[in-house]
Amino acid sequence: MKAIEISEFGSADVLTLTERPQPAPKDGEVLIKVHAAGINRPDIVQRLGKYPPPPGVTDIPGLEVAGEIVESLSEQWQKGDKICALLAGGGYAEYATAPGGQCLPVPDNLDMAQAAALPETIFTVWNNLFKRGALKAGQVALIHGGSSGIGTTAIQMAEAMGAKVAVTAGSDKKCASCRDLGADTAINYKTQDFVEELGENSIDVVLDMIGGDYVPRNLKVLKTDGRHVSIAFMTGAKTEINIPMVMQKRLILTGSTLRPRPVEEKEALRDEILEHVWPHVEKGRVVPVIYKSFPLGQAAEAHLALEGGEHVGKIILQIT
Ligand SMILES: NC(=O)c1ccc[n+]([C@@H]2O[C@H](COP(=O)([O-])OP(=O)(O)OC[C@H]3O[C@@H](n4cnc5c(N)ncnc54)[C@H](OP(=O)(O)O)[C@@H]3O)[C@@H](O)[C@H]2O)c1
Structure with a gap:
């Protein structure tokens, strides 16, 4: 063959x-x-x-x-x-x-x-956003890389399940595509700061493929009892986190490979x-x-x- x-x-x-x-x-x-x-x-x-x-x-x-x-x-x-x-x-x-x-x-x-x-995106998104991240109807998810293969599936699955979705993407055109797919908020990470745009304590689950310095910023936007799910670390495998914030907000940090x-x-x-x-x-x-x-x-x-x-x-x- x-x-x-x-x-x-x-x-x-x-x-x-x-x-x-x-x-x-x-x-x-x-x-x-x-x-x-x-x-x-x-x-x-x-x-x-x-x-x-x-x-x-x-x-x-x-x-x-x-x-x-x-x-x-x-x-x-x-x-x-x-x-x-x-x-x-x-x-x-x-x-x-x-x-x-x-x-x-x-x-x-x-x-x-x-x-x-x-298959690859649906298995990944189901396992991470819905199982590990326990996203529920009425909650808000932040999906980084909203225009990616994973991101475009995650937006639609979250929307279909009754959740609200915020995404980051690297251009205004990609942000528009994410909104067309159902994202409520789309942030151009090259011109906007997602923590400023969303505000602290605004998100129930972050689906993160970026890693590095995104992680401490992700923790800031998470609400009390928020979940942080890592599926990749495109800008860095290591980061520094504020442990008291994890304790005070009772955050859960998790992730998986498939x-x-x-x-x-x-x-x-x-x-x-x-x-x-x-x-x-x-x-x-x-x-x-x-x-x-x-x-x-x-x-x-x-x-x-x-x-x-x-x-x-x-x-x-x-x-x-
Ligand atoms: N753990 C698992 O089970 C699992 C399974 C499958 C895939 N993955 C991972 O999931 C990721 C997506 O996979 P894919 O196949 O969908 O790849 P892809 O389509 O190439 O997606 C990569 C995305 O990352 C975005 N990105 C890069 N830097 C960014 C930043 N600083 N902020 C926000 N977004 C940024 C890119 O957006 P711009 O072009 O706009 O920058 C692009 O949309 C990959 O890292 C892959 O390894 C993990």
């Missing part, structure tokens, strides 16, 4: 179209003929050599796909089913395997490219997503935002587009 490999760690041009053996599903897994694969920021980190695949996982990048099942060793699915799946790797290829418990049915209202844009977690935990998340999120996807209240699609052979151009930072939403590899 055709697949993209990382020929060596480095810039986007190390992504090379190659021939690899078709993978064979193990017990409980399905073999998917991939129609489209989503591109995520962690793929870039893997390409740079800073995010190795978990033990036993293919070195082919790609954390999510949509396609048709061509062989099933899972009781949950049959040959011919159209699914999208969360993967630990292997999405940039004509065929991929996935545990049956990490697959979701492609809703009738979406095409394969749209479906491929869903890729290395056991299949059973991902399946439990999948089941919750089917119950709580998929109905919103099927009704068109949570719609994948696709910035651009590229053919498989142009994976390098697709990574350059993500690194260029002009995108709102997701970048997709169209495979068949």
Whole structure:
């Protein structure tokens, strides 16, 4: 099969179209003929050599796909089913395997490219904003990187669940896109200070992918009993926090990764997503935002587009 490999760690041009053996599903897994694969920021980190695949996982990048099942060793699915799946790797290829418990049915209202844009962001947002962050209807979330793949999904999921949303983004145009998706407040972090704009003690949950000096500022905007959820640390892994503020406001600081977690935990998340999120996807209240699609052979151009930072939403590899 055709697949993209990382020929060596480095810039986007190390992504090379190659021939690899078709993978064979193990017990409980399905073999998917991939129609489209989503591109995520962690793929870039893997390409740079800073995010190795978990033990036993293919070195082919790609954390999510949509396609048709061509062989099933899972009781949950049959040959011919159209699914999208969360993967630990292997999405940039004509065929991929996935545990049956990490697959979701492609809703009738979406095409394969749209479906491929869903798993990584929905699993991440459900797990972090709603489970760890315990965001509830009527509460206010601050989502940094509102125009990112994660951000555009988080805005829509929070809005669909009845929460209010504030975001940060890097241009007025991106802020307008976030408002169009349902954000109540959008702050251009290049020209405005989010603590001044929102005010202290105004937010119930912060979903943070920035880290560094954002963290103490995030703690300022959190209300009493607020939750701070870290999913990345793009500007710095270390920070200084005011411990008395954590105590006085009874703040909870948490975070998580997704890729290395056991299949059973991902399946439990999948089941919750089917119950709580998929109905919103099927009704068109949570719609994948696709910035651009590229053919498989142009994976390098697709990574350059993500690194260029002009995108709102997701970048997709169209495979068949
Ligand atoms: N822990 C997990 O389970 C998990 C899972 C998936 C992804 N992630 C992480 O989530 C993040 C988003 O992933 P993605 O695939 O959606 O990537 P993406 O689309 O490239 O998003 C990155 C975003 O960061 C924004 N940003 C950069 N600096 C900022 C700043 N100082 N303030 C506010 N926003 C800023 C960018 O906005 P501008 O262009 O406007 O600057 C861009 O929208 C990545 O860091 C990824 O590693 C974590």
